[in-house]
Amino acid sequence: MAKQDDxxxxxxxxxxxxxxxxxxxxxxxxxxxxxxxxxxxxGPKTLTPLFAIEWAHRxxxxxxxxGALPRPVLMKVFHYRDRDxxxxxxxxxxxxxxxxxxxxxxxxxxxxxxxxxxxxxxxxLRGLGVSYSMMYPAKLRVAALGSTTFFDDPREAxxxxxxxxxxxxxxxxxxxxx
Numbered sequence: 794m795a796k797q798d799d800x801x802x803x804x805x806x807x808x809x810x811x812x813x814x815x816x817x818x819x820x821x822x823x824x825x826x827x828x829x830x831x832x833x834x835x836g837p838k839t840l841t842p843l844f845a846i847e848w849a850h851r852x853x854x855x856x857x858x859x860g861a862l863p864r865p866v867l868m869k870v871f872h873y874r875d876r877d878x879x880x881x882x883x884x885x886x887x888x889x890x891x892x893x894x895x896x897x898x899x900x901x902x903x904x905x906x907x908x909x910x911x912x913x914x915x916x917x918l919r920g921l922g923v924s925y926s927m928m929y930p931a932k933l934r935v936a937a938l939g940s941t942t943f944f945d946d947p948r949e950a951x952x953x954x955x956x957x958x959x960x961x962x963x964x965x966x967x968x969x970x971x
Contacts (some may be wrong), residue, residue: 802930806875808899811866815892816857819866822852823849827868831879834887839878845871852907863892882926900930907931910947917954919926937961 811827819826828846848867857864870876879896887894900908908931915933918925924936933944935953938960944950954961 798903799812800902802904805899805901807870807873808897809876809879810895810897811868811894813892813894815865815890816851818889819849819851822867823851823866824932827866830889835878835884837850841872841874842880843872843873844875847860866903898929904930911944911950914947914950914954921958923961 825848827849828844829848833842833848833884834842847869849866851864854864872877877940880898908927911927911931911933915925915927918935926934928943929933931945932945933950935942935950938957942953942954
C-alpha cells in the first residue's frame with residue numbers, strides 16, 4: 794500500500810489544486826484560461842520561460858446546489874519550478890473576479906488524511922504567529938524560539954506546543970510591542 798501511495802503521489806507531483814475559483818470562469822477552455830490567468834497573476838519575470846499548463850479541469854461531481862462552494866480546479870503544470878513558484882505561501886493574495894483563490898499540491902487521499910491530523914496544531918501555531926510549514930508527505934516543520942523542530946506525529950507536536958506555549962505567546966507579545 795505504501796508503494797502504491799508513493800506512486801500515486803509521484804504521478805500527481807506537478808498537479809496544483811485551485812480552491813475558490815468561481816464556476817464557469819473558464820468559458821469552455823480551462824487550459825488556455827488558467828494558463829493566461831496564471832501568467833497575468835504571477836508575471837513573466839516570476840515564472841520560467843518554459844511555463845505551460847498541460848491540462849486543467851474542474852473536479853467532476855454531481856450538479857451543485859445553488860449557493861454551494863465552487864468545485865476545485867486541477868491543473869497540471871509542465872515544469873516543476875513553476876509549480877514551486879505557484880505554491881509559495883509568501884506571495885500576495887491572488888484573486889479571480891474578486892474571489893480569493895488558494896493553491897495547494899494535489900496529494901493522494903492518504904496523504905491528505907495524514908496531514909489533516911495536524912490541523913488543530915497549525916491553527917494554534919497560526920494564532921500564536923509561529924512560522925510553520927508542512928513537508929512532504931506529512932511532516933510539520935516549526936520555526937520558533939531560535940530553532941527549527943520537525944514532527945511526524947501530531948501528539949508529539951501537541952506536547953511540544955503545550956510545553957512552549959507561554960514562551961511562544963511571550964515572544965509574540967514582544968514582537969508586537971517593538
